[in-house]
Amino acid sequence: MTRLVLAELLKFRTTRTFWALAVSALALVLLIVILNLAIDDSLRTETDVRSLLSTAGICGLLTLILGVVTGAGEYRHGTIAWTLLVTPNRLRAVGGSVIACFIGGLAIGVAVSASTALVALPWLSSKDAVMPSAGETLGIFLGGILYGALAAALGAAFGALLRNQVAAVVIVLVLIFVVDPAIAGLLEDVGQFTLTGLGIAMSGGDNDGTELLPLGVAALIWALYTALLTALAVIFTSRRDI
Amino acid sequence: MVTPVLEVRDLTKRYGTNLAVDGLSFKAEPGRVLGFLGPNGAGKTTTLRMLLGLTLPTSGDAVVDSLPYRLLSDPIRVVGAVLEGPQFHPGRTGRNHLRVLATAAGLPRSRVEEVLRLVELEGAGNKRVKAYSLGMRQRLSLAGALLGDPRALVLDEPANGLDPQGIRWLRDFLRAQAAAGRTVLVSSHVLAEMAQTVDEVVVISRGKLVAQGSLDELTGGAEAPVWVRSADPGRLEGALAARNGVTAEPGTAAGGWLAVRGASLEDVGNTALEAGVAVFELYRPRQSLESVFLELTGGTEAGR
Numbered sequence: 001m002t003r004l005v006l007a008e009l010l011k012f013r014t015t016r017t018f019w020a021l022a023v024s025a026l027a028l029v030l031l032i033v034i035l036n037l038a039i040d041d042s043l044r045t046e047t048d049v050r051s052l053l054s055t056a057g058i059c060g061l062l063t064l065i066l067g068v069v070t071g072a073g074e075y076r077h078g079t080i081a082w083t084l085l086v087t088p089n090r091l092r093a094v095g096g097s098v099i100a101c102f103i104g105g106l107a108i109g110v111a112v113s114a115s116t117a118l119v120a121l122p123w124l125s126s127k128d129a130v131m132p133s134a135g136e137t138l139g140i141f142l143g144g145i146l147y148g149a150l151a152a153a154l155g156a157a158f159g160a161l162l163r164n165q166v167a168a169v170v171i172v173l174v175l176i177f178v179v180d181p182a183i184a185g186l187l188e189d190v191g192q193f194t195l196t197g198l199g200i201a202m203s204g205g206d207n208d209g210t211e212l213l214p215l216g217v218a219a220l221i222w223a224l225y226t227a228l229l230t231a232l233a234v235i236f237t238s239r240r241d242i
Numbered sequence: 243m244v245t246p247v248l249e250v251r252d253l254t255k256r257y258g259t260n261l262a263v264d265g266l267s268f269k270a271e272p273g274r275v276l277g278f279l280g281p282n283g284a285g286k287t288t289t290l291r292m293l294l295g296l297t298l299p300t301s302g303d304a305v306v307d308s309l310p311y312r313l314l315s316d317p318i319r320v321v322g323a324v325l326e327g328p329q330f331h332p333g334r335t336g337r338n339h340l341r342v343l344a345t346a347a348g349l350p351r352s353r354v355e356e357v358l359r360l361v362e363l364e365g366a367g368n369k370r371v372k373a374y375s376l377g378m379r380q381r382l383s384l385a386g387a388l389l390g391d392p393r394a395l396v397l398d399e400p401a402n403g404l405d406p407q408g409i410r411w412l413r414d415f416l417r418a419q420a421a422a423g424r425t426v427l428v429s430s431h432v433l434a435e436m437a438q439t440v441d442e443v444v445v446i447s448r449g450k451l452v453a454q455g456s457l458d459e460l461t462g463g464a465e466a467p468v469w470v471r472s473a474d475p476g477r478l479e480g481a482l483a484a485r486n487g488v489t490a491e492p493g494t495a496a497g498g499w500l501a502v503r504g505a506s507l508e509d510v511g512n513t514a515l516e517a518g519v520a521v522f523e524l525y526r527p528r529q530s531l532e533s534v535f536l537e538l539t540g541g542t543e544a545g546r
Binding site (some may be wrong): 003004006007010011014015016042073077078079082083084085086087088089090124239241242 | 291294296297298311312313314316317323325329330331332333334337339341342343345346347348370386436
């Protein structure tokens with residue numbers, strides 16, 4: 001399994017998609033952080049600061065897309081045949097891709113969170129902003145990193161299950177931007193179990209007054225969703241012709 | 243390492259109402275090149291993909307030394323495969339493609355350089371695959387198949403896109419692989435090329451086996467008479483007639499030709515030597531593989 005994960009990571013390092021999404025995540029988060037910091041009145045309360053620091057969690061959306069593109073991309077480019085010729089065990093093949101995406105998402109999460117911390121913390125300190133405790137701040141950053149990693153893993157499993165790259169990306173975007181808000185609006189108790197609800201819970205984002213699960217529970221549920229999608233992807237990949 | 247036998251047993255693949263492969267059975271043995279022939283749509287690629295675990299059989303077995311490909315623990319070292327119309331990530335280089343495969347298989351990077359040299363792609367290894375010609379992609383695919391130095395090769399139309407030098411290289415390479423004791427199963431529609439490469443042939447049409455055997459058996463070499471032109475046809479005819487089960491008759495054309503049945507080329511040559519008769523020409527006419535193929539498959543697409 002280690003060899004397979006290393007091979008998948010080599011694919012990341014040598015294709016443009018990974019770097020493009022990593023740079024996009026970094027640029028987007030830093031742009032939002034810098035714009036917020038530059039507007040004096042936007043950071044009056046501890047909640048404002050917490051919300052600003054959790055901006056790093058935005059990278060979770062991009063790592064989710066990275067995972068989807070990676071998982072389904074094997075089918076788009078036909079490279080899945082090569083993968084399965086070397087690793088015919090479908091569990092190992094899909095699992096390797098999911099783990100590699102987790103590591104790739106983790107790397108992006110670390111880069112984005114570290115950059116956010118480097119830019120925001122000294123700036124906030126100079127503005128005498130009301131800061132959360134050091135433990136809370138660390139929790140926000142670690143949650144953002146974990147969200148980035150888990151999102152990429154779930155995306156990879158979903159991509160491998162759906163196989164059609166464009167359809168998979170569209171479905172994920174519709175889920176995040178249409179279905180999740182609709183569920184949160186209509187069924188408040190269920191909203192915390194949606195991808196968006198879990199993502200906000202992990203990254204410490206603004207919950208708009210709705211109830212969120214604790215970070216650990218949210219991460220566990222997300223991991224269960226990922227495991228379920230991975231299991232389905234393995235079953236379908238085993239039963240489908242390539 | 244034991245060289246694997248590639249075997250297909252009563253293999254059937256159905257797509258809805260279309261029977262792509264229908265109860266097919268054959269075996270590819272070590273030390274031999276087995277040609278897998280059939281018209282377009284006859285089921286060759288489907289069969290080979292079932293052997294490689296990429297397509298699931300509806301019934302029957304496709305196995306590598308009694309094991310389905312999916313159950314092989316280290317398949318790249320056992321079977322090297324070239325798929326028809328191989329696909330690559332267009333943004334990755336050829337060298338990188340092979341490095342990914344080598345990493346997944348636990349092979350050293352030096353092996354990547356070896357196979358790039360072997361398929362004469364070392365100069366293009368750092369080019370993105372989207373800039374490769376069809377022939378270069380085919381060579382890259384072959385490099386991928388050879389990466390694990392496998393004991394068996396399954397090649398689906400490996401000559402596609404290769405130039406004449408490439409085809410000749412491939413022929414020599416496959417012959418060398420078989421001579422080294424490896425099992426080689428190769429499909430191709432270039433029949434003239436196959437005739438020079440393979441030891442045995444399996445011909446399928448509409449997913450069914452229509453013929454199987456050595457090239458000699460298929461092209462009727464064993465049954466056809468040996469023709470000999472000599473300095474003294476009368477004396478040679480007598481000498482040949484004295485041998486058990488051998489008949490010799492003068493040919494209708496002028497020039498001292500005899501048609502000899504029941505004897506091999508070697509028998510006729512030795513008899514002439516013993517009789518002290520100079521031989522000018524000696525051959526056994528045979529049908530071309532192409533004419534046998536067209537006869538067996540009806541000479542139309544998909545054998546229909």
